[in-house]
Amino acid sequence: MTSAERREQIIQAATSVFGDRGYHGTTTDQVAKAAGISQPYVVRMFGTKEALFLEVINAALAMLLVSFREQLAEHRSSGEPAEALVPKLGNAFIDLVKTRGLHRSLMQGFVSGGDPVIGVAARRGFLEVYAFLRDEAGFAPEEVQTFLSYGMLTSVLLCIEMPSLFGRDSDATELACAAFGHKLDLVLETMGPDAASA
């Protein structure tokens, strides 16, 4: 396998593991096992665990923006009313949840925002999304705020795996329905047959 392919593969594996266990909670050996290679090779490829984590959140952010830009382009060419864009972007976000660990890795990066190195990347990334929504998508600052708010609630609910209680706890069910709406099916599907069957 070529070096570039291997990098890509490791980043994908790392995204999954970092998403589950966070920066500190993840070992380079877990990433290596997930990628099917040896632990020293992971380090060799990226230099340090920190460098790998930074690549992971940058890649996640890049994918998020690519996906948003796709939706925006489609929206523009469809001639739909402006209000139709918000749910499109929301759906695109939920779709990315299916890319295992992607949105969780981003959240892990955010809560590690106190770290001098990770913090810089986290702030930069968040502001990039903000700038996209305002400047490219044309949202008013208040609309951006609302969009991001719902996005953050969604993200936190996914981090704590609230949908796993769907059908088992009435409050959790109500909350999940309210927060995910018609996207709930997709979310439950993503969380495995266990939750989906409930």
Added chain:
Amino acid sequence: MTSAERREQIIQAATSVFGDRGYHGTTTDQVAKAAGISQPYVVRMFGTKEALFLEVINAALAMLLVSFREQLAEHRSSGEPAEALVPKLGNAFIDLVKTRGLHRSLMQGFVSGGDPVIGVAARRGFLEVYAFLRDEAGFAPEEVQTFLSYGMLTSVLLCIEMPSLFGRDSDATELACAAFGHKLDLVLETMGPDAASA
């Protein structure tokens, strides 16, 4: 010092450290140093690091609910219109940010929601807040969702220390103003003279 006092003091120190570095990123020795005692004593008092972390997030949650209930009681006795409650609760939340690490520890617990033990506590805690807002404060499910959404955006922005860019980055300034509004002063103050002077 009596055992109960010591426990309280350790939990306070642990809240600060866990809030900054997360569950995995925190060492019992850092907690010990922050509390001014020896590392084995921390373990002795709580059994395991995990047990200590659970106490930290449960204590944080308890403080949050106590604070919310205070605001609710005050609101009820003041005879103000119903809409006045939301900003009161919002202010109470921001006030808690001043208790170093409290809200950050909660967020750390949330992103560690994939952990079998921490996850249970995180879901339970989140639902407790939800139930309070709906059943005690009398919010409609949709109002609860909006309130929690803004709370989560606020929390994430605080985790990545976005207010530290206030006055230095125009997008960050705009975002901070929108999200924190008149509470911005309080937030900047909390984040130290560095940010406040900018």
Added chain:
DNA sequence: GTCTATACGAAGATAGAC
């Protein structure tokens, strides 16, 4: 109630072979 000493097991990173 609190400490020192320490056992024991990770985990990140390096060296060097193939």
Added chain:
DNA sequence: GTCTATCTTCGTATAGAC
């Protein structure tokens, strides 16, 4: 491009003294 072996450091937890 990829591995095995290993160094070294760190971190949780225990034992046992004061």
